Amino acid sequence: MNRLSQLVEAALFAADGPVSLNALGALDRDASRSELMQALDTLRSEFREGQHGVELVEVAEGFQLLTRREFADSIARAQLVTRPRRLSGPALETLAIIAYRQPVGRAEIEEIRGVSVESVLRSLQERGLIDVVGRSEGTGRPLLYGTTLEFLELLGLKNLTELPRLEELSVALRSPEEASGMG
Amino acid sequence: MTNTALVDADRPFLVELESFSGPLDLLLHLIREQEIDIADIPIARIADQFLDVIETLGLNEAANYLEMAAWLLRIKIQVLLPRPFDDENWEDPRAQLVRRLLEYEQVRELVRWLEERADLRSAQFGRGYIEEPPVLDPTPIQLDMDEMMAAVERVLEAIPRRVLHRVVPRPLDVEGATERILEMLKRDGKMRFAELFDDYSTVADVLSALVAILELARKGRIRLRQRKPFGNMGISDESAVTAG
Numbered sequence: 001m002n003r004l005s006q007l008v009e010a011a012l013f014a015a016d017g018p019v020s021l022n023a024l025g026a027l028d029r030d031a032s033r034s035e036l037m038q039a040l041d042t043l044r045s046e047f048r049e050g051q052h053g054v055e056l057v058e059v060a061e062g063f064q065l066l067t068r069r070e071f072a073d074s075i076a077r078a079q080l081v082t083r084p085r086r087l088s089g090p091a092l093e094t095l096a097i098i099a100y101r102q103p104v105g106r107a108e109i110e111e112i113r114g115v116s117v118e119s120v121l122r123s124l125q126e127r128g129l130i131d132v133v134g135r136s137e138g139t140g141r142p143l144l145y146g147t148t149l150e151f152l153e154l155l156g157l158k159n160l161t162e163l164p165r166l167e168e169l170s171v172a173l174r175s176p177e178e179a180s181g182m183g
Numbered sequence: 184m185t186n187t188a189l190v191d192a193d194r195p196f197l198v199e200l201e202s203f204s205g206p207l208d209l210l211l212h213l214i215r216e217q218e219i220d221i222a223d224i225p226i227a228r229i230a231d232q233f234l235d236v237i238e239t240l241g242l243n244e245a246a247n248y249l250e251m252a253a254w255l256l257r258i259k260i261q262v263l264l265p266r267p268f269d270d271e272n273w274e275d276p277r278a279q280l281v282r283r284l285l286e287y288e289q290v291r292e293l294v295r296w297l298e299e300r301a302d303l304r305s306a307q308f309g310r311g312y313i314e315e316p317p318v319l320d321p322t323p324i325q326l327d328m329d330e331m332m333a334a335v336e337r338v339l340e341a342i343p344r345r346v347l348h349r350v351v352p353r354p355l356d357v358e359g360a361t362e363r364i365l366e367m368l369k370r371d372g373k374m375r376f377a378e379l380f381d382d383y384s385t386v387a388d389v390l391s392a393l394v395a396i397l398e399l400a401r402k403g404r405i406r407l408r409q410r411k412p413f414g415n416m417g418i419s420d421e422s423a424v425t426a427g
Contacts, residue, residue, distance in 0.1 A: 068307070116245065
């Protein structure tokens with residue numbers, strides 16, 4: 001491991017969440033982007049081949065050191081950490097719709113779910129999983145919502161393109177264009 | 184929520200409303216339970232079953248379901264109406280319902296995917312673990328008036344002051360608080376510290392009450408209990424115990 005790899009390792013150890021490539025770049029201004037990627041690759045294989053308890057994971061448009069899955073139960077049993085609370089069904093339904101249709105307004109989410117979602121939206125926003133990303137041009141200029149980096153982090157996704165494509169799902173569906181034309 | 188038993192012609196089945204995230208979820212459940220082809224829904228039967236279930240709902244929960252019930256009934260009627268032979272624009276009134284159900288099924292499939300991913304992720308821990316505060320044994324209060332006033336001073340100092348305009352500080356009303364505490368104790372024998380306040384209580388009110396209970400405890404009139412640091416304080420009437 002060269003010095004840059006060690007520096008990256010130290011930074012990821014110190015950080016309490018995923019660190020973006022840009023943020024890592026600030027560690028050493030002389031390091032080029034490809035040198036940084038190289039350092040990350042070195043670190044990743046170092047953890048993989050060196051029989052470590054943690055691994056380098058690419059998540060939420062950044063990089064993070066996480067404990068390996070096989071140790072989860074032992075760590076939780078020793079009560080060293082608590083697993084995050086699981087999201088409720090209504091919260092996940094709302095998140096799924098926002099993830100695919102963002103930026104999306106409340107009315108469209110309610111049309112799909114068939115229930116009012118005001119309080120679910122508020123609690124998702126409080127948890128930082130969604131945020132207001134703009135306003136619609138429509139009547140009353142309703143707020144539009146989108147998912148956040150915390151959403152990706154919660155699911156361990158690198159970015160939104162990792163979500164399954166709608167064509168891959170077993171249920172066929174009308175397109176969003178068709179949907180917007182309906183009462 | 185109570186269980187609602189629906190009796191189908193062939194077999195009875197149970198519906199537990201709380202486990203549904205909305206009317207579409209309930210509708211899908213009814214359809215799946217009876218192994219109905221989603222493209223050919225026996226709308227009259229489904230609408231009646233749906234109505235049976237929502238009859239058990241409270242008003243607040245019912246709102247979301249009533250809209251669906253009304254829609255189902257409208258479709259039921261539209262299906263019953265005779266339709267003109269030559270109308271090429273005729274669309275099965277159930278078509279939109281089918282579209283919504285399929286769309287909702289897709290959302291459910293995505294939810295399952297999200298759940299799996301969230302479970303996988305939650306089996307890995309990052310850094311940033313914050314230690315829980317240690318559990319301390321309750322200690323008896325041992326301090327004199329000067330130490331107490333010094334503590335009050337420190338609390339007051341710690342309150343950030345952003346002076347935009349000067350207000351005359353409201354003096355502490357320890358006598359008033361003492362009176363209130365004794366009155367409440369006389370009535371109930373014991374109480375919690377938090378019961379002394381409501382949404383409109385000011386910092387001065389809290390401090391007045393704090394000084395009052397500390398003084399009362401010092402005099403042996405009341406007993407204070409706090410199970411954990413920063414936890415709620417229990418106040419009980421000590422004079423009543425010794426007197427009785």
